[in-house]
Amino acid sequence: xxxxxxxxxxxxxxRIRLGIMSALMVNDMIDFNALKELLGLTDGNLAxxxxxxxxxxxxxxxxxxxxxxPSTTYKATEQGRDLFRLHLAALEKxxxxx
Amino acid sequence: MKANFTNPNEDLxxxxxxxxxxxxxxxLSGLSGIFAGGCALIGAAIAWFFMLESGRISLVxxxxxxxxxxxxxxxxxxxxxxxxxxxxxxxxxILFSQRKARRAGQQFWTKTTQLVVVHLMIPLICxxxxxxxxxxxxxxxxxxxxxxxxxxxxLVNAGKFTFSEIHYLGLTEIVLGILAGLFVxxxxxxxxxxxxxxxxxxxxxxxxxxxx
Numbered sequence: 001x002x003x004x005x006x007x008x009x010x011x012x013x014x015r016i017r018l019g020i021m022s023a024l025m026v027n028d029m030i031d032f033n034a035l036k037e038l039l040g041l042t043d044g045n046l047a048x049x050x051x052x053x054x055x056x057x058x059x060x061x062x063x064x065x066x067x068x069x070p071s072t073t074y075k076a077t078e079q080g081r082d083l084f085r086l087h088l089a090a091l092e093k094x095x096x097x098x
Numbered sequence: 099m100k101a102n103f104t105n106p107n108e109d110l111x112x113x114x115x116x117x118x119x120x121x122x123x124x125x126l127s128g129l130s131g132i133f134a135g136g137c138a139l140i141g142a143a144i145a146w147f148f149m150l151e152s153g154r155i156s157l158v159x160x161x162x163x164x165x166x167x168x169x170x171x172x173x174x175x176x177x178x179x180x181x182x183x184x185x186x187x188x189x190x191x192i193l194f195s196q197r198k199a200r201r202a203g204q205q206f207w208t209k210t211t212q213l214v215v216v217h218l219m220i221p222l223i224c225x226x227x228x229x230x231x232x233x234x235x236x237x238x239x240x241x242x243x244x245x246x247x248x249x250x251x252x253l254v255n256a257g258k259f260t261f262s263e264i265h266y267l268g269l270t271e272i273v274l275g276i277l278a279g280l281f282v283x284x285x286x287x288x289x290x291x292x293x294x295x296x297x298x299x300x301x302x303x304x305x306x307x308x309x310x
Contacts, residue, residue: 022116
């Protein structure tokens, strides 16, 4: 049997990244400030995790202006969703095997 | 590989919690429902005991002949009663929910709150307009039924973005509305059950399930 741990994604190791992806799985897109409030993080902390997810093409960023205010919104890419589902399934398997 | 995955249970729990919190309006307080139900009961009692003189005056007679309604003060006082109930119920819903959000250290006016309000308002405004149409068409017999059905549809619609009890309260209101349409003589009774008792029942269930 394949070891379920092999499907766990290293990129989702941190609880913060899990939180970011959880929110993006059930919302089409979320802006930076809403994400910050939801997870109770500081700007820098959230930004660094988002940067990492962006580099791995797990989240996609779009910047636009609402009126004169810049707004940065994030969404999960298809690839990101697939990876997250894989990760979730692995977590569940791990629990069932315990 | 570093085995940092020692607690999948906690991970899954955190995931579920964030998914729910980011997509659902969880600040809605059961106390809002209890308070709204109380307002409706008081409003119905005022209508029954003071305006209809404990049933000596038949509301149905008035609704059947809108001329009689518009030629008397009854129509004015009934509308005033209804609007006051509505105003207090909405105010209570906002205040209790704000309080719940504050206590949980969460924002009240978020994107999900807006989603709930928009989805609530679409059938509700349609129902309001339709009730006005009934008024202008001099056909008020179905007004209790229309209020209950459209309110029920609003709750089912908004229920997608909040606690599941709201969905079931909506279905209950729809059933009561249909019954109120079948038994038009009992319109006030169904109205009182739907807007009074059911709010209190579901509000209490929500309070005990989610706020204790």
